[in-house]
Amino acid sequence: MCNCMGMVLSCSVCDVIVLPFICIFKARRCIRALKAVRAEHVAPQVYSTRWSSSTVPRITTHYTVYPRDKDPRWEGMEMERFADEADVVIVGGGPAGLSAAIRLKQLANQHEKELRVCVVEKASQIGAHTLSGACLEPTALNELIPDWKERGAPLNTPVTEDKFAILTEKYRIPVPILPGLPMNNHGNYLVRLGHFVRWLGEQAEELGVELYPGYAAAEVLFHEDGSVKGIATNDVGIGKDGSPKDVFERGMELHAKVTLFGEGCHGHLAKQLYKQFNLRENCEPQTYAIGLKELWVIDEKKWRPGRTEHSVGWPLNRNTYGGSFLYHLNEGEPLVALGFVVGLDYTNPYLSPFREFQRWKHHPSIMSTLEGGNRIAYGARALNEGGFQSIPKLTFPGGMLIGCSPGFMNVPKIKGTHTAMKSGMLAAETAFSKITDENLQSETAGLYIPEYKEALEKSWIWKELYAVRNIRPSFHNYFGLYGGMLYTGIFYWFLRGKEPWTLKHNGLDSAQLKPAKDCAPIEYPKPDGKISFDLLSSVALSGTNHEHDQPPHLTLKDDSVPVAQNLAIYDGPEQRFCPAGVYEYVPLETGDGMRLQINAQNCVHCKTCDIKDPSQNINWVVPEGSGGPAYNGM
Amino acid sequence: MSARVLVGVKRVIDYAVKIRVKPDRTGVVTDGVKHSMNPFCEIAVEEAVKLKEKKLVKEVVAVSCGPQQVQETIRTALAMGADRGIHVEVSGKDYETLGPLQVSKILAALAKKEQADLIILGKQAIDDDCNQTGQMTAALLDWPQRSPEDGTFASEVNIEADKLKVVREIDGGLETIKINLPAVVTADLRLNTPRYATLPNIMKAKKKKIANVKPADLGVDVSSRLEVLKVDEPPQRQAGVKVETVHDLVGKLKEAGRI
DSSP: OOOTTOOOOBOOOTBBBOSOOOOOOOOOHHHHHHHHHHHTOOOOSSSEEOOOOSSSSSSOOTTSOOOOOOOOTTTTTTOOOOEEEEEEEEEOSSHHHHHHHHHHHHHHHHOOOOOOEEEEESSTTTTOOOOOEEEEOOOHHHHHTTTTEEETTSSSSOEEEEEEEESSSOOOOEEEEOOHHHHOOOEEEEOHHHHHHHHHHHHHHHTTTTEEEEEEEEEEEEESSSEEEEEEOOEEEEEEEEEEEEEEEEEOOEEEEEEEEOOTTOHHHHHHHHHTTOOOOOOOOEEEEEEEEEEOOOOOGGOOOTTEEEEEETTTTTOOOEEEEEEEESSEEEEEEEEEEEEEEOOOTTHHHHHHHHHTTHHHHHHHHHTEEEEEEEEEEEEEOGGGOOOOOOTTTEEEEETTTOOBBBBTTBBOHHHHHHHHHHHHHHHHHHHTTTTTTOOSSSOOOHHHHHHHHHSSSHHHHHHTTTTTTGOOOOTTTTHHHHHIIIIIHTTTTSSOOOOOOOOGGGGGOGGGGSSSOOOOOOOSSSSOHHHHHHHHHTTOOOOOSSSSSSSEEEETTTOOOOHHSOOOOOHHHOOOOOOOEEETTSSSEEEEEOGGGGGOOOOHHHHHHHHHOEEEOOSSTTOOOOOOOO | OOOOEEEEEOOETTTSSOOOOOSSSSOOTTTTOOOEEEEHHHHHHHHHHHHHHHTTTSSEEEEEEESSHHHHHHHHHHTTTSEEEEEEEEOTTHHHHHHHHHHHHHHHHHHHHHTTTTTESSSTTTOOOOOOOHHHHHHTTEEEEEEETSSSSOOOOETTTTTEEEEETEEEEEEEEEESSEEEEEEEEGOOOOOOOOOHHHHHHTSSSSSEOOOGGGGGOOOOOOOOOOOOOOOOOOOOOOSSHHHHHHHHHHHHOOO
């Protein structure tokens, strides 16, 4: 027996796998042993002997886990960074970031002020990491660029038909969409969001925004008073084992009066900022879903441009939130965008969102559309489902959070782009007045702009999110999906969210998994190669790639936890929820036991692992810029 | 050393992207697809910049032929260390049919115009895999051409007196060749490891000049003598058949008319 506190998994003193509860004997002996081992693992080694009597192959080499100032291989390396100043730096070239940039420049031109706006984006080109259904509500766009049609915005497919159904294994039960229900899509457009974002990028460049795709913001910089000073882009030329290569170069620092963080759902810098500024103390934890999407060129006879189809039910059971979308796009060739969303609060560790998606395509009503067609693209991304209850504190000295990063998605409408864009615009407007205010006396070096939150609360975003706040949490009941639909039908349709109560979510998604021994494995059908496909050929279609000789960007705080906890208790759910096959449990070369293999090159930057890992041991950090998927109009 | 180096860079579809044939089978889909600099061209630029850093050449000029988008590729070369760029504007149908012959004519004309002493090109482009432009350019200029790689291991390129010294690894050891300048050199994979185009360099590169030139200004006709009839995907791999005995094998071969 040993007395090791908290997170010890296997004690070097007594070779027992200890789950996180306090055991009672010999505490001090263990902790001393731990301290001794910890001081050792600074130098690089193939096997790390941490808290464990069996050796664990070294997986993580990233400097965020093994700091370089203690690493002998980095002694004497030039670590100075080139720095530049801008007025506003925006992290993330997506709908929110670009709308903010465009709005800033519009205001600057209107008031004849000079304003330097820089946008850094980790994708190699603007739009290459953008993935969404998508059905766009043009409200924010009409406010931002009223003449978008003349300027050639790629909104080519107005919604003509809107269908909603509950699927069972063989049948399809249509559900009427009454006007007033959030999923009514009249007046909206089906878009290829990647192309829309690319167009926004062009508009931004025309206005004089400096766009830097291919450069990831890797670090937040702080002034001495603790306010945000700006960001630093990623270092390049670090080898897979964490040592510097000949081509090593430090990233660059971009300083700004205020930095807008628009990294999209579950951004990695936002994760740090939540801790640093305690932004989540008064809101519920964010809850997420994973969305997988494919683009198909189908038989022309089956093509109905403008048709929007959504479904719930099969193949998910009533207690697993999720559903599908199928949009017929009008862009020249008979193209459909289809996909499947699974709430990440699912409980069965044997569930594989990718395989549920492939299985769903075999439903007779879906297969009839896809038969004779060709799949041309695949991708996946996490999305927010927390809505109103999960919005954190949005402003802190020197910075603001915009877009899906804090999370403004309207879940029953399945739309977040219009609110993301509006949040970017409001951030830009409030930032602009603060920056150009000549009489401003700021207490901190980085500007603190609480007016952004006030502007949001007065805007239509707030009203919209407040009205639908109870729909997603209403699924947490015994009847699951049907309870939720009943609640929506009764309360939302009549009261439009005016009911005085606010339902709560279930807590952290990562805490929802039940141990594998309490759950039944799911039998998934084999992919047939025509309608459903295997994981690796799908990943190849995403065009994802990373420089292979770099530290894996899926870092583990503790390399021994995957086998000791994730595999032992939950049967390794990461090998199932990752839509790109990054995580694999392979047998050890010595024959006894398994090890986790991380195929970082496959990563499509969806962030699901960071969200759903039951041990919360995986920390997704940004890889070298330009790495990641190469989506084209997803 | 007052030598001037001309480096050709080509914008190609990124090597990790899955190619799709256009529905009308006249080519591949390029609209919106991720493009980047041809990997062999990156190595060529790196070699040229290394020569400049060794003070063996005075100026590195990056050249690319194509529509507006190739300016990004030229900027990347400028960010890696090239001094200025030349964008030869070719767009639309002419760009779709632009091949090694026209490009080598353009490069030859530019080499004369810019009084270049050395042309460094990538060995081949990863989209057409032609491996012809270097050789054709040298022939048009009547200059010697060498690949310091030629399929063997990486080595050095140096300029001594008025000659280009190339060291190649061959089976028996190291081979050193001297060729007269001016010359054309084509770069293969293991010649060097290209540096990253870092953000401060990209920002500086925005201030470097890119001149716009039309092929007609150089006296080059870019019309193609080749016509692409159709483009198809490679045939799907058929599954193999397993047989249990030699008897079955012979039977199957007879069935297929092979014996």
